Amino acid sequence: MALYVYKFGGTSVGSVERIKSVAEKVKAAYDAGHQLVVVVSAMSGETNRLIGLAKEMQPQPTERELDVLVSTGEQVTVALLSMALHAIDCAACSYTGGQVKILTDSSHTKARILHIEDQRMRSDLNNGKVVVVAGFQGIDEDGNITTLGRGGSDTTAVALAAALKADECHIYTDVDGVYTTDPRVEPKARKLDKITFEEMLEMASQGSKVLQIRSVEFAGKYNVPLRVLSSFTEGAGTLITYEESEVESALISGIAFNRDEAKLTINGVPDRPGIASKILSPIADANIEVDMIIQNIADDATTDFTFTVHRNDYQRAKAALEKTCAELDAKKVTGDDGIVKVSVVGVGMRSHAGIANTMFKALADEGINIKMISTSEIKISVVVEEKYLELAVRTLHSIFKLDQESP
């Protein structure tokens, strides 16, 4: 008998039929003798419907009231799922975030969990009940309803699993696991049976949208084994753990990529302390997120400074940078909004030299010019021309033998 936390997202509970099918899945695990806590999101579309109503009331809705409003979405789902479980003779009880209770700080619409009371859930579990909890929401010290922000139901599930010391936290979604890369780009992409938290974090931050980054961080921090699997098909999915040893032999776990990047360079900047801050402050002030940053040391007392932004922010960033260029008496601003970022990710590269060289050579052999490079301990990212995205992903997928099962 194990204790599992299951999480079903909005698509998985998007209709009466799907909620019933979730109930069947839960019932099967319950009949197998497991203890179950089930976290659900709002039915797909509901949160956006509510936000639409809010904006009709107030162009910038008060955040406290927005939380009162959108938290009803998950409350509806927990009640309906509990009823569906009762209808098939599975004892169950629903809870809002406030009822559990999931205590958060008071940052409405993006609250952080401070503490979870587990007594009531434990008592229900010990009485043979499935506990159904509204995801995405909590309550602050003064009893105000809070929400954890978009995707926060994953965080709720992981936090409950940590509080209850669950054996595993299962995130049911519309994909059947984590892949070596996006199968739409490389049909040979292979589902991974296991991946480490750190790799998953790099994959997620590099554009693999299977899981919310925050929930992976949280699971890693509290060492909650996380399993990603499909609501709609059978299968064991992908397990995310700390158990490196088994995956060590695989140098690289996957190839991640970000479309829609743009890069900007300011050339001939006088090279003196504080220059990076002078260049990036106006960008930050304009609420533009910067991804990669590279500064080349120059030998004529000037330097070149390059960074990447989301393509949607390109024009605004360029305008800000041109203003800075004039103020700093730098030479010129150049840019390119037709680039993408491709990354190889793997804890194995920590202990193996030559990964970067293999990567660069493979790309060069295909005539792909590398425009920027950035590395971390378990990731190497390159920026290339947009048109090479698919070729670069497939080349790296093949050179690191990701289409083959690890030995």
Added chain:
Amino acid sequence: MALYVYKFGGTSVGSVERIKSVAEKVKAAYDAGHQLVVVVSAMSGETNRLIGLAKEMQPQPTERELDVLVSTGEQVTVALLSMALHAIDCAACSYTGGQVKILTDSSHTKARILHIEDQRMRSDLNNGKVVVVAGFQGIDEDGNITTLGRGGSDTTAVALAAALKADECHIYTDVDGVYTTDPRVEPKARKLDKITFEEMLEMASQGSKVLQIRSVEFAGKYNVPLRVLSSFTEGAGTLITYEESEVESALISGIAFNRDEAKLTINGVPDRPGIASKILSPIADANIEVDMIIQNIADDATTDFTFTVHRNDYQRAKAALEKTCAELDAKKVTGDDGIVKVSVVGVGMRSHAGIANTMFKALADEGINIKMISTSEIKISVVVEEKYLELAVRTLHSIFKLDQESP
């Protein structure tokens, strides 16, 4: 400066535009310097939509989960109304029943209020905020969400007014007050400026659907002055109070009526103790509600026993009664499902003789045959043939001069 509790029903908050118009009404009273607690129902249609979803999950939805589900309806409205108030620079804060908190017993879907904590509301009021509270809902001792049953938002409003010792409780609805009778039957019907709690109770129980009986009882018990007025038009509405003196001069306050009645008679029942219970028990067991009951003392050791039921229950009641008739060796069962009940209501009749006589004579003058009579201290009801309903109402409205302002 007064403290008012306002209540707006589902029709009054049935759309984005109507919620905005409620906000304007609240803002006007706020700007006039009043302290305001506003209780709202779910947007019209929402509760039925949610119950529909529940029934798709489970034919007889678990009542605890039904409360979790339908209570989201009012939660949505309080958030939207607070946003609408913020948008027009009116400080406001929303609360669910659980947050206030409105403590109830644990009878899900029909809970009764046990206690209301007023600290948080008082603190907000003193800080110049409008307090917006979800109607119809509360929380039990264990933190489970409860609902007060259909129409419970009126009860919430009255209970909050009692707890806060509000100056008046305003029930905004789609009619502009309480009328001497239904204006659709008697166009000369006149809006009453005042009516006593007892009269209102009799009017409500006799088919006048302006207010929920329970909220009137509650208001009477805690002596909360209740005002019924329209969300959509201006006007002072009707005030419901204990202040009899001013209305004493009016003998009769109004004419109420119930369509859809049916009567059943069992003739020639052996007249011995316990016979009423023997006749009515099978009716109660079949969940049929009995309205008027009349027993005529007979002189040949048998008695005739007559009662009325809702017309929908006529066939079932008749079948049950025929079974009883055979068991008791009574003579026969007769019935009539083409009858209506018409009542005159007024505290004034307490101290005035002759009201009944005036009533019976007026009906007789119109050739209306009275089939049953039942009286209480402030009400006289008669059962007549269905076709005479309008004529009876208009005749009584005229004979008691209800179309004229009281002197």
